[in-house]
Amino acid sequence: MNGPVDFGIDGDGIATIVLDRPDVHNAFDDTMIAAFNDLLDRIAADAAIRAVVLEGRGKSFSAGADLNWMRRMAAYSVAENQADALRLARLMQALDGLAKPTIALVQGAAFGGGVGLVACCDIVVASEDARFSLSEVRLGLIPAVISPYVVAAIGAHQARRYFLTGEVFTARTAQRIGLVHEVVAREDLHATRDALLGELRRGGPEAQAAAKALVATVSARPVEAALIAETARLISERRASAEGREGLSAFLERRAPNWLAQ
Numbered sequence: 384m385n386g387p388v389d390f391g392i393d394g395d396g397i398a399t400i401v402l403d404r405p406d407v408h409n410a411f412d413d414t415m416i417a418a419f420n421d422l423l424d425r426i427a428a429d430a431a432i433r434a435v436v437l438e439g440r441g442k443s444f445s446a447g448a449d450l451n452w453m454r455r456m457a458a459y460s461v462a463e464n465q466a467d468a469l470r471l472a473r474l475m476q477a478l479d480g481l482a483k484p485t486i487a488l489v490q491g492a493a494f495g496g497g498v499g500l501v502a503c504c505d506i507v508v509a510s511e512d513a514r515f516s517l518s519e520v521r522l523g524l525i526p527a528v529i530s531p532y533v534v535a536a537i538g539a540h541q542a543r544r545y546f547l548t549g550e551v552f553t554a555r556t557a558q559r560i561g562l563v564h565e566v567v568a569r570e571d572l573h574a575t576r577d578a579l580l581g582e583l584r585r586g587g588p589e590a591q592a593a594a595k596a597l598v599a600t601v602s603a604r605p606v607e608a609a610l611i612a613e614t615a616r617l618i619s620e621r622r623a624s625a626e627g628r629e630g631l632s633a634f635l636e637r638r639a640p641n642w643l644a645q
Contacts, residue, residue: 387415389440390422396433397580398426405441410449411496416470423477434484434583436576437504439491447495447518471496472528479503479532480599482592484583488572489513489554489563499529501562502536505595506579509554510569515562517542521549535602537561587642589626593617 389401400422402409426432439445456464478485478500487504494516501507501515517533519526526533526546534542541560545552557563567575583591597617604610621627626642633640 386418387412388418388422392429392432395580395584396431397436398429398432398434399436399438402437402439402445404449405439405443407449408443408446408492409439409441409497410446410452411471412449412452413467413470415449416474420470420474420477423474423481426483427477427481432483433588434486434580435481436580437478437485437487437500439489439497441491443491443497444487444489444493444513445497445500446492447497453522468528475499475503475529475532482595483588484591484595486576486579488576490569490572492516494518495526496529498562499526499532502529502532507563508565508567508572508575508579509557509563510572511554511566512569513554513557513563513566514551515554515557516549516551517545518549518551520547533562584643587626587630587640589624590621590630593621 387402387404389403390398392398400419402415404410404415426435456467459467479502484506485504486506486508487501488508489501490510490513492514493501493509494514495518498515498517517526530542530546537545537560545560554563554566558566565575586594597614600613600617601610622631629642630640
């Protein structure tokens with residue numbers, strides 16, 4: 384696929400999305416956002432895809448918004464800006480809510496909207512040289528569209544610092560505040576990806592989708608009767624499902640479940 388976003392699916396059902404504008408450090412523009420949204424729709428509809436890897440080609444993961452795009456936006460009306468922002472918001476929502484495991488591999492710069500993409504992924508591996516920034520305030524803007532996902536990842540207290548300062552922070556700091564799960568040497572990014580994909584393949588695809596939804600269901604909700612009843616319903620449905628029965632039978636019979644043979 385030629386364009387601002389490259390895409391491929393291997394024989395194991397692993398989809399790889401590559402931000403492919405290395406000459407501008409994979410900065411966002413409206414064309415990239417549209418292509419990315421189309422890919423996410425395709426991935427969501429394809430039951431054969433087991434997991435998704437998100438990468439950026441070249442020196443950087445994504446340096447945020449493209450300068451030429453920002454120049455165009457500066458001349459937009461409020462209504463035009465809102466329509467434009469909603470397209471990016473749809474991308475973030477679709478990536479965050481994708482019913483498949485997602486892994487982000489981050490090297491170099493991840494600024495602005497690039498941090499948003501990272502926060503929307505389930506597992507984040509960063510190279511030791513990765514740098515992050517929520518730099519919008521330095522342009523007189525705010526990270527509004529990405530804020531629900533970034534705050535969910537790092538918490539409100541950390542967001543208050545990094546939203547306000549716009550400072551650049553390291554991969555180790557990103558790990559400490561919850562944005563990144565693992566920090567590795569750049570040359571180890573793909574080996575770490577492969578190890579994680581090996582772990583993901585061991586889980587039932589339907590259970591993984593349900594487990595991802597479970598996190599959203601229970602996050603920030605008080606432990607009260609309604610939540611307890613809902614979680615009891617959810618596990619009972621999984622136990623009674625074909626995949627749940629297969630997984631339990633395979634465990635008791637000391638054999639591999641059928642999804643490992645697929």
